[in-house]
Amino acid sequence: MSLLKPGHRGCAGCCDALAGKFVLDALGEDCIVVSPTGCLEVFTTPYPESAWGVPWIHSLFENAAAVASGVEAAFKALGKKNNTKIIAIGGDGATLDIGLQAISGAFERGHDITYICVDNEAYMNTGVQRSGATPLYASTTTSPAGKVSFGNPLHKKNMPAIIAAHGSPYVATASVSYAPDMMKKVKKAAEIKGPTYVHVHAPCCTGWKFDGSKTIEVGKLAVETALWPMYEMENGVVTNVRKLKNRKPVEEYLKIQGRFKHLFAMEGGTGEIKKIQAIADWNVKHFGLE
Amino acid sequence: MRQRMVVVEGSYAVAYAVKVCRPNVISAYPITPQTHIVEDLSQFVADGEMNCEYMNVESEFSAISALIGASASGARTYSSTTSQGLALMHEALFNAAGMRLPIVMTVVNRALSAPINIWNDQQDSISQRDTGWIQLYAEDVQESADMVPQIYKLSEDEDVLLPSMSCMDGFILSHVYEPVILLEQDLTDEFLPSYDPEFILDPKNPMSFGAFADPSTYTEFRYKQEKAMETALIKIEEIANEFSDRFGRYYGGLIDSYALDDAEIVIMAMGSVIGTIKDTIDILRSEGESVGLLKIRSFRPFPADAIRKALNKAKVIITIDKNISLGKNEGALCTEVKACLYNSDNRVPVIGFMMGHGGRDIPVNMIIKIINKAKLVEKGIFIESEFADLREDLA
Numbered sequence: 001m002s003l004l005k006p007g008h009r010g011c012a013g014c015c016d017a018l019a020g021k022f023v024l025d026a027l028g029e030d031c032i033v034v035s036p037t038g039c040l041e042v043f044t045t046p047y048p049e050s051a052w053g054v055p056w057i058h059s060l061f062e063n064a065a066a067v068a069s070g071v072e073a074a075f076k077a078l079g080k081k082n083n084t085k086i087i088a089i090g091g092d093g094a095t096l097d098i099g100l101q102a103i104s105g106a107f108e109r110g111h112d113i114t115y116i117c118v119d120n121e122a123y124m125n126t127g128v129q130r131s132g133a134t135p136l137y138a139s140t141t142t143s144p145a146g147k148v149s150f151g152n153p154l155h156k157k158n159m160p161a162i163i164a165a166h167g168s169p170y171v172a173t174a175s176v177s178y179a180p181d182m183m184k185k186v187k188k189a190a191e192i193k194g195p196t197y198v199h200v201h202a203p204c205c206t207g208w209k210f211d212g213s214k215t216i217e218v219g220k221l222a223v224e225t226a227l228w229p230m231y232e233m234e235n236g237v238v239t240n241v242r243k244l245k246n247r248k249p250v251e252e253y254l255k256i257q258g259r260f261k262h263l264f265a266m267e268g269g270t271g272e273i274k275k276i277q278a279i280a281d282w283n284v285k286h287f288g289l290e
Numbered sequence: 291m292r293q294r295m296v297v298v299e300g301s302y303a304v305a306y307a308v309k310v311c312r313p314n315v316i317s318a319y320p321i322t323p324q325t326h327i328v329e330d331l332s333q334f335v336a337d338g339e340m341n342c343e344y345m346n347v348e349s350e351f352s353a354i355s356a357l358i359g360a361s362a363s364g365a366r367t368y369s370s371t372t373s374q375g376l377a378l379m380h381e382a383l384f385n386a387a388g389m390r391l392p393i394v395m396t397v398v399n400r401a402l403s404a405p406i407n408i409w410n411d412q413q414d415s416i417s418q419r420d421t422g423w424i425q426l427y428a429e430d431v432q433e434s435a436d437m438v439p440q441i442y443k444l445s446e447d448e449d450v451l452l453p454s455m456s457c458m459d460g461f462i463l464s465h466v467y468e469p470v471i472l473l474e475q476d477l478t479d480e481f482l483p484s485y486d487p488e489f490i491l492d493p494k495n496p497m498s499f500g501a502f503a504d505p506s507t508y509t510e511f512r513y514k515q516e517k518a519m520e521t522a523l524i525k526i527e528e529i530a531n532e533f534s535d536r537f538g539r540y541y542g543g544l545i546d547s548y549a550l551d552d553a554e555i556v557i558m559a560m561g562s563v564i565g566t567i568k569d570t571i572d573i574l575r576s577e578g579e580s581v582g583l584l585k586i587r588s589f590r591p592f593p594a595d596a597i598r599k600a601l602n603k604a605k606v607i608i609t610i611d612k613n614i615s616l617g618k619n620e621g622a623l624c625t626e627v628k629a630c631l632y633n634s635d636n637r638v639p640v641i642g643f644m645m646g647h648g649g650r651d652i653p654v655n656m657i658i659k660i661i662n663k664a665k666l667v668e669k670g671i672f673i674e675s676e677f678a679d680l681r682e683d684l685a
Contacts, residue, residue, distance in 0.1 A: 030493045034359065042502050050498035055491040057362050058500035059385050063355035066347065070315065070359030070367075071491060073343035077314035077365055084493055102355065105348030 003029065003053035009043035013212025015202035015219075016040040016091075018176040019118040023089060026183035027190055029054060031085040032071055036064035036094035039125040040118065062098040064088040065106035065115060072111045085114065085190040092119040092133035096157045107166040107195040114189045114196045117159060118176075120204035128207040132157040135227070136276055138259045140207075145262035150272050155279070163197040164236050170196040171233040176203070177219025178230070181242070185232065201228040209258020221253040226280040229287045244289050250277045293471045293538075300431040300463045301326030303470045304370075304396055304456075307438035309334050310478040313394075314365035314485075317345040317356040321375040322408045323460040324398040328370055350375035354382040354393070361391035362499050364490035366442065369393070372460060373400035373414045380418065386453045387422025387515060389500055392445035392485075393453040394438070397425075399561065399612075400460040401648040409649020410460040411612035412561060416589075416622045422515050424454040424522055425590040427560035431468040433541045434458040439473065439482045440529050446485050449521045457589075459562040461649065471539075481536050519591040526588050544593035545600060546585040549575060552603050553582025555661055556638075558627055559610035560586045563652050567610075570657040581661060586623060594630035604638045606667045607631075608660055612646040620644075620675040639667050642675030650679055 003024035010017035016039050024031075035041040035058045044051040045058065059067045068088040075081040090099060095117040103115060122140045123129040130143040134152045139145040143152035164171045170192045174182035182200060189196035203218040205211065210218055222228035223242070227250060230242035251273060254260040263269040284290055298306075305327050308316075316335075318328040334340040343360075347353045350371050357367040371379065376397055386393050397415045401407040415425055426441060428434040434456065441454040458464060489497060503511055527543035534540035549571050550556065557567050564585050574581045584600055586593070601607070611621020618625065624642030631637050643660045646652045660678050677685075 029496075032363075032491050032493065041500075045498055045501040047501040047503045047507050050501060052498050053496060055493055055496045056498045057359065057491060058502075059355060059358050059389070060382060063351065063358075063382065066352035066355035067359035069345065069347075069352075070317065070356030070361075071363045072359075073315045073317075073345055073356065074360035074363035074365035074367075077341075077343040077360075078363070080363075101348060102352050105352050108348070109345065 004044070005051045005053055007049070008051040009046060010039070011206050011212060013205040013215045015120055015176050015204050015215055016118055018215070019116070019200050019202055020044070020089065022176065022179050022183050023087065023116060023186050024054060026186040027085055027087065030083055031087050031190070032057070034064045034068040034071065034086070034088040036090045036099055037061035037125070038091040038094055040089060040091070042125060061094055063102050064090050064094060064099060065103040068113045068115070069106040069109060069111040072113050086112065087190065088113065088115045090115070090117055091124070092117060092121060093123045093131040096132040096159050104166065107163060107168055111195055112193055114186070114198065116186065117197070117199045118202045119199060120202045120207060121156070122207050124204050124207045133159070136279065137263060137272055139262055140259070145266070150266065150269065151259070151262065160197065160199050160233065164233050166195070167236065168197055169194045169235055172197070173199045173201070173228070173230050175201040175219045175223055175228060175230065177216045177223065181230065207259070210256055214256065218253070218256060221248065221256070224248045225250045225253045226283045226289050227253060227276070229283045229289055231287055238287065241287050241289060247284065247290060250280050295469045295471055297467050297469050298472070299326060300434060300458065300466050300468065302330050303431050303435040303472065304438060304458065305330035305334065306472045307435040308368050309340050310473045310475045311439050311442050311482055312366065312484070313342055313368040315343045315345065315357065315360035316368045317347050317353045317360070318369045318371070319347055319350045319353045319375060321350070321372055323400060323464045324370045324372045324375070326464060327396060327398065350378040351382060354379040354386060357393045358382065358386050358389065358391055361393050362389065362491050364485070364487055366485040367393045368395070370396040370398065372398040373402055376414045376418060377402060380421070383418055383421035383423055388511065390451040390518070391453060392451055394442050394445055395453070395455050396438070397455045397457045398460045398464045399457055407648040410462050411647045411649070412457070413613040415455055415457045416613040418455070419590060419622060422452065423590065424452050424588070425457060426454070426526070426588050427457045427586065428463065429541060429562060429564040429585065431463055431466060432470045432539065434463055435470060435473060436533065436537065436539055436541070439478050440533055443482050443529050444522060444525050447525055448488070450518050450525055452515070452518050452522065457561065462562040477536055481533065523591045523593060542585055542587045544588040544596045546587060547600060548583040548585070550582035550584055550600060552580060554580040554603055554605040555608065555664055556582050556584050556601060556604040557608045557610065557657070557661070558584045558586060558623060560589060560623065561612070563610055563612070563646060566652055566654060567657055570654045573654065574658070574661065592626055592630070597627065597630055598634050598636060601636055601638060606664050607638050607640045608664045609640060609642045611642060611644045614644050614647070624675055639672065641667065641673050643678040644675070645678040652679070
């Protein structure tokens with residue numbers, strides 16, 4: 001049985017539950033998991049129950065990296081560090097927005113921790129509000145599409161680049177739709193000494209408005225359209241890229257999600273889709289995806 | 291007697307006390323007037339005199355957050371902060387207390403902005419009253435230092451398991467040079483056993499910390515925190531007595547008194563102003579005045595029973611507050627003392643004086659002034675609470 005036990009309260013088709021399971025499958029029992037506030041935290045630990053088969057701690061929304069660094073410092077001070085992996089698993093809001101300062105501090109200090117961002121591109125736990133990871137033109141409850149709005153007007157923050165700028169020895173992007181690749185990267189990140197980072201793209205059926213049976217399919221389309229480039233960076237240099245053989249147009253990814261449906265219904269929407277296609281094209285060029 | 295007195299800065303005495311308590315993880319962010327404590331600790335670490343992880347974090351919020359992780363991992367932890375830094379920690383203070391992590395922190399009391407002011411009052415820690423942290427207030431440098439092992443022992447007691455603030459007045463205590471006895475390592479080791487908690491983050495015995503509690507379970511977590519505070523009321527006294535037995539120094543447990551037994555006018559206060567009050571009482575007693583002091587050492591848990599029992603002959607109580615609850619025109623001590631007497635047989639009039647804000651000095655003549663005001667109660671003139679040291683030209 002997985003170390004993330006069944007019986008938790010995740011939605012059917014939940015990306016967070018997949019991510020949590022893959023992380024623990026990759027790392028095994030000898031790890032400590034720190035969770036900031038978020039879906040994964042809430043649905044796995046309704047007191048007195050817990051789905052975690054490894055030691056787990058949740059403190060607050062914005063401090064997971066600081067808590068993880070304190071765990072690491074304590075293990076070092078008490079002479080218990082050995083091979084125990086100290087892992088933070090945070091959502092995009094906890095990572096890109098409210099927890100960014102604590103992450104910056106922890107990475108600068110060089111703790112031997114791995115931070116995993118499970119990015120479902122909005123504040124899902126509180127009801128699909130916009131975050132710094134919400135992509136251009138996604139409709140969320142605080143960046144809704146409307147008569148004079150195509151939805152979120154801002155671009156997704158480039159978190160892996162921010163982490164790489166801290167001198168992290170290993171930064172990778174991954175997707176819950178590519179489980180073996182994700183597990184390989186998580187394991188590698190945990191085994192490399194120092195602060196490492198894996199940014200996992202995670203389609204949320206509830207927030208993105210698609211059927212829960214399609215989570216893997218949606219995640220694959222993000223990769224196949226080049227909207228989610230998969231790469232590894234070692235010491236700031238891109239060392240490995242997942243190449244695309246038959247790149248798909250972004251419409252194929254957008255049209256199966258309710259959060260983008262307004263782009264196909266509103267006047268001028270298809271013109272705006274070109275801006276999203278331009279993001280994919282930039283990714284292809286920047287990361288050499290083809 | 292092998293104890294040797296040295297003249298050191300207050301911050302050094304506290305840092306030295308922390309050192310002999312052997313914390314495993316220290317995490318702190320610099321802020322005046324706390325800096326000298328963490329600088330001294332950093333030097334101890336740099337000189338190899340302390341075997342601990344010292345974390346230079348990027349904010350007070352991460353300072354306390356890191357200690358939450360470290361404490362849950364079984365480490366003895368320490369931080370120090372003040373004013374804005376303590377305010378920045380606010381959210382995490384509730385969290386540390388709710389998770390029952392015995393983190394120890396020295397709060398070097400300072401005013402809060404705006405206007406920005408780096409000098410002493412106690413608005414910072416008073417404003418954290420309801421976070422679930424134990425709060426003890428020290429009178430002088432020796433007590434500030436001696437309080438450190440006492441609150442470690444208190445916080446880590448398995449029937450308490452609450453975080454604690456040891457509060458010392460900024461500059462007045464942190465930057466003053468006084469003759470003190472530095473805590474001896476061997477005596478401290480005998481007094482303070484190593485920290486060996488039952489519940490820790492350990493891959494061999496996985497547990498979940500910080501779970502989600504719904505309305506069916508949340509209340510009992512709060513209740514148990516309150517029960518732990520009630521246990522702390524007893525333990526604070528016991529630990530102060532044990533410290534006295536081992537080290538020969540005693541500052542009171544929950545409260546302390548000076549010329550109190552027969553006093554008709556009783557002054558209640560916390561922190562470094564206690565020394566000035568004692569001097570004032572000496573002067574007034576020599577003139578035949580019936581004045582005494584009830585020192586509040588523990589503000590949380592609040593020693594209501596101890597206060598009621600200590601007031602024998604009091605006809606009027608004066609409270610001194612270096613803080614204010616704006617919109618109530620009262621300091622916290624005034625409100626608390628009134629509340630603890632209201633349902634008792636001894637409903638003595640309580641007059642609150644707010645003073646010493648933002649570092650304004652409280653000299654002996656100011657204490658005499660408020661005592662004279664309080665005497666007017668006998669004539670039926672009643673002052674509820676007021677700023678005692680206002681400048682007429684600015685007010």
